[in-house]
Amino acid sequence: AQSVTQPDIHITVSEGASLELRCNYSYGATPYLFWYVQSPGQGLQLLLKYFSGDTLVQGIKGFEAEFKRSQSSFNLRKPSVHWSDAAEYFCAVGATGGGNKLTFGTGTQLKVEL
């Protein structure tokens, strides 16, 4: 069965600083990987996804993520954080044979200091 680990529960960064959120996955085959963002009282919004091909994936809102098979990681990055990026971020892995079933990590809460 697949699983996702997000080792950082909370992260605080200053506005304008760079950001990296960590995600490690466990899956027996090539995974489908996703990053979602959840603002308070809102549903989840897809930031980016990796299915195959180029291991550096560009997403919305200036985010990118890099798939590293050797490290079983899919870390999310942004070069300059804005105050509006404060939210909770979830990494998810999809089972390629399981009808689009997603397994989510426990999330990382991002706080942005002005």
Place this chain on the structure above:
Amino acid sequence: EAGVAQSPRYKIIEKRQSVAFWCNPISGHATLYWYQQILGQGPKLLIQFQNNGVVDDSQLPKDRFSAERLKGVDSTLKIQPAKLEDSAVYLCASSLRQTFYEQYFGPGTRLTVT
């Protein structure tokens, strides 16, 4: 394009009472998902429908939870009777098809069981 609609947004009930949640997916989306998100955790899939058929309900506590999608459009999730540990946000999502098209999430229903 209208997003995924859910109602109610908030519900407070006492344990052993019943509750129902409603979801209307994006028009034309064949696949519908119900997730449970307990505070501090990532969403967990409860049930997945493809049109009006169940694809995966392996994590649905069937002794108290039920769900239906009778006409392949909107869906209802019911809990009867509720327990304290059912307090969570219940998220509905939909996707165009089953094969890793993006899942679009609704705003969720926050359930508090007292």
